Amino acid sequence: MSSESLNTNIEIDIAMDETSIDEEPNNLFDDVIDNWSIGVVENLDSSAFDTLREDIATLMKKCRSIIKPINKSTILMNYVVNLKPQFKISHCLQLDCKSQWNSSYPLIESILMYKMIINKFNSEKHDIGLNKKQTTKLYSIELDQYDWKLLELLEYVLKPVVEATQLISGSQYPTIGISYFVIVQIRDFIEDSIDADINDWKILCDLKIMLLKQVQKYFIQKDEQWELMKNYSYFDPVGYGYLTRRERRAIEQYINELHEQYDIEETIDQQEVNQIQFKMNMKEKSKQSKSSSMAKFLNSIGKKNTSSQLIATTAIKKKLAEEMAAYRSLAQREYNSIIADEKDPDVVSIL
Secondary structure, X not given: OOHHXXXXXXXXXXXXXXXXXXXXXXXXXXXXXXXXXXXXXXXXOOOOOXXXXXHHHHHHHHHHHHHHHHHHOHHHHHHHHHHOOOXXXXXXXXXXXXXXXXXXXXXXXXXXXXXXXXXHHHXXXXXXXXXXXXXHHHHHOOOOHHHHHHHHHHHHHHHHHHHHHHHHOOOOOOOHHHHHHHHHHHHHHHHOOOOOOOOOHHHHXXXXXXXXXXXXXXXXXXXXXXXXXXXHHOOOHHHHHOOOHHHHHHHHHHHHHHHHHHHXXXXXXXXXXXXXXXXXXXXXXXXXXXXXXXXXXHHHOOOOOHHHHHHHHHHHHHHHHHHHHHHHHHHHHHHHHHHOOOOXXXXXXXX
């Protein structure tokens, strides 16, 4: 997450009156929602992952409940502001909205950034001037070791999704090829169960399985949509570079079949024109030259140029094959340059 986006986070209101500390509203720890949360399905299904889902839901509520009193209590707010330079923190804590999935990652990221400060005011909550009601609330939302580990794993799993969203939401028009590339890369990341730097691999594995189910449900299992995306990705170097050889051959075969169908339709149209021309020629009186029985027969049905048409069709197929071979080389070269970060994706550049 860039510093620019984090700088847009909720600012701490330093002008709050001290008298508000003991007069906090009863809904201080309620979730932040908007009208779009109506009808949001929070429990997708009953499975072995229900416990983990509940842990995540409880953890997110705790995180929201930590941020809100900091923003509303002058004592906590001043305590946190004074500690920020010590821990070299310039960004602000950010609340999320549970109906907007992309706001959850900034919340998780900011909570982890403030980990040292949060642990410090939890350990010193009796010594910083808080009343009994406030300290009791802080006890109820204190994050334990498991909570911190789960936050770290959530950040690790969600970061590629956030970066992918940034990639396909850039200033340049996103292509199907880039979208296909991103989805397949995320799928591969999720399916990769070997994460050398992660100790709690069981929790991480469960998180990835939960996310993989959603990727499959909304993208890969939609056969017609997925095949269409794959076919069009062939024409974008970024998408082309991530297609397997088998997928490329299948798409090229599909292109050839479409081209042959187009040729058949063009031949039928040409035959209709020839028939009309033939009928017009029959009306004209002209001297007939000697010709073979085969030639006379073909001439009678308007196909006296059959051999030339066959040669032309063969030439067109050969030209298409040559163009595909040239495109393969150009697309692969372009893909390699983009992946090596030597240039930005631009599907028009190879045309």
